[in-house]
Amino acid sequence: MGRSPVPPSSNQSNLIKKGAWTTEEDQQLINYIQNHGHGSWRSLPKLAGLNRCGKSCRLRWTNYLRPDIKRGKFSQEEENMILHLHSILGNKWSTIATRLPGRTDNEIKNYWNTHMKKKLLQSGIDPMTHQPRTDLFSCLPQLLVLANIKELLEHNQLAQNLQYFNHFLQPNNTGLSTLLNRTSSIPLFQEENLNFVSEFPVLEDDQESEEIRQFPVGTSNVTQPLHQEVSIMNLETSNDFKHVGHCQGQSAFTSVNSSPSISAVTWNPIPPLIDNTATATTTNNSGSLESGSTISYSGGDGGASSYNWPEFLFEDSFKLDQTLLEMS
DNA sequence: AATGCACCCAACCGCTCCTCG
DNA sequence: ACGAGGAGCGGTTGGGTGCAT
Numbered sequence: 581m582g583r584s585p586v587p588p589s590s591n592q593s594n595l596i597k598k599g600a601w602t603t604e605e606d607q608q609l610i611n612y613i614q615n616h617g618h619g620s621w622r623s624l625p626k627l628a629g630l631n632r633c634g635k636s637c638r639l640r641w642t643n644y645l646r647p648d649i650k651r652g653k654f655s656q657e658e659e660n661m662i663l664h665l666h667s668i669l670g671n672k673w674s675t676i677a678t679r680l681p682g683r684t685d686n687e688i689k690n691y692w693n694t695h696m697k698k699k700l701l702q703s704g705i706d707p708m709t710h711q712p713r714t715d716l717f718s719c720l721p722q723l724l725v726l727a728n729i730k731e732l733l734e735h736n737q738l739a740q741n742l743q744y745f746n747h748f749l750q751p752n753n754t755g756l757s758t759l760l761n762r763t764s765s766i767p768l769f770q771e772e773n774l775n776f777v778s779e780f781p782v783l784e785d786d787q788e789s790e791e792i793r794q795f796p797v798g799t800s801n802v803t804q805p806l807h808q809e810v811s812i813m814n815l816e817t818s819n820d821f822k823h824v825g826h827c828q829g830q831s832a833f834t835s836v837n838s839s840p841s842i843s844a845v846t847w848n849p850i851p852p853l854i855d856n857t858a859t860a861t862t863t864n865n866s867g868s869l870e871s872g873s874t875i876s877y878s879g880g881d882g883g884a885s886s887y888n889w890p891e892f893l894f895e896d897s898f899k900l901d902q903t904l905l906e907m908s
Numbered sequence: 909a910a911t912g913c914a915c916c917c918a919a920c921c922g923c924t925c926c927t928c929g
Numbered sequence: 930a931c932g933a934g935g936a937g938c939g940g941t942t943g944g945g946t947g948c949a950t
Contacts, residue, residue, distance in 0.1 A: 598920075600944090622935060638936075639919065674938060689939070690917050 597631045601640055605630060609637055610645055643686045650682025654691055662688060662696065667710040 612628035618641065619627075621634035630637060643649075654662070658680055665676045673685035673692075680688065692707075700707040 600918075620935080635921095635936085636919075642937095643918075671939065685938075686918080693940095694916060 596633050598636070601644075605632070606640070606645055609641060613641060613645075639686075643684045646684075648682055649684065654683075654695075658683070659696065662692065663710075666692065670708075 608628055608630055612624065612630075616627070618624055618638070621638045624630075624634055624637050625632045628637070632640075661680060662676060665679060669675055671689075673689045677683055677685040677688055697707045700710075704712055706712070
């Protein structure tokens with residue numbers, strides 16, 4: 581595996597071999613270092629009888645031949661450690677490697693780039709900032725789910741529920757933009773962005789819970805990422821709204837003082853599409869990684885619930901509504 | 909069976925940092 | 930304080946491999 585020898589383009593290249601190491605070369609390097617130590621890497625190749633540059637020898641030894649190198653898959657503990665350290669240190673692979681005995685910086689870097697980065701992106705988390713992604717594309721899977729649910733409901737003629745979706749999918753509807761905000765991040769925390777209270781027809785007291793109960797979106801009792809936990813609190817703590825119903829993660833409020841009276845339904849946000857093994861939770865209240873804030877990730881069996889979106893919601897039937905396109 | 913494609917990871921490159929005279 | 934050389938680091942490359950068609 582790895583690179584094949586590069587064709588020599590100069591006299592020096594004719595002397596110094598590049599590309600994949602042979603087993604003979606490996607053995608030569610091991611024998612020399614075991615007997616003499618590596619000493620000066622620059623002079624090692626000549627002393628060891630290798631037709632390589634010192635840099636190449638150092639790399640081969642530290643990343644592959646060193647006897648204390650741990651091989652095989654990364655454990656969940658190692659993965660959590662990498663995640664945690666990366667959230668603090670960033671791409672300081674060598675520093676991260678010092679905390680993972682037997683793992684090299686190169687190996688950790690490769691693992692991050694090929695596995696963990698992908699996982700985080702799928703979870704709607706920016707791998708560089710460890711914060712929820714704010715770009716529209718990060719919301720696309722959620723939008724796709726929404727649109728497919730709408731289609732399903734249409735198909736099943738569940739008009740009663742459909743009004744909620746239609747409401748979301750109307751042009752200039754604050755509900756959808758709010759939903760996007762809520763699945764996105766930080767601006768939500770600002771006062772001016774808390775205008776997500778949707779104006780629904782007033783519901784009779786004995787109707788609300790039933791109405792809400794029938795609405796199928798939302799998952800309760802899940803550990804929500806930071807950005808998904810805020811807005812409902814603002815309604816719940818507001819003197820202007822009365823909590824009148826709650827079911828399956830949705831809460832219904834009605835205004836106390838407004839005339840004409842308005843009702844509001846807060847939606848549990850569409851959860852990010854994440855791997856069962858990588859549920860994210862956070863205790864960060866500021867959106868910053870600084871000053872003691874922490875982000876922890878636990879495995880699927882680690883206590884935190886994971887989201888499971890039904891496969892059928894992602895079927896090809898999805899046709900991106902022009903309304904949604906315009907909103908982008 | 910042949911081909912195409914995506915993924916993985918060893919190895920290279922270029923830059924910065926460190927040490928020493 | 931400064932410069933040169935060596936070591937280390939992070940980003941990138943590209944060939945091997947396995948899976949899908």
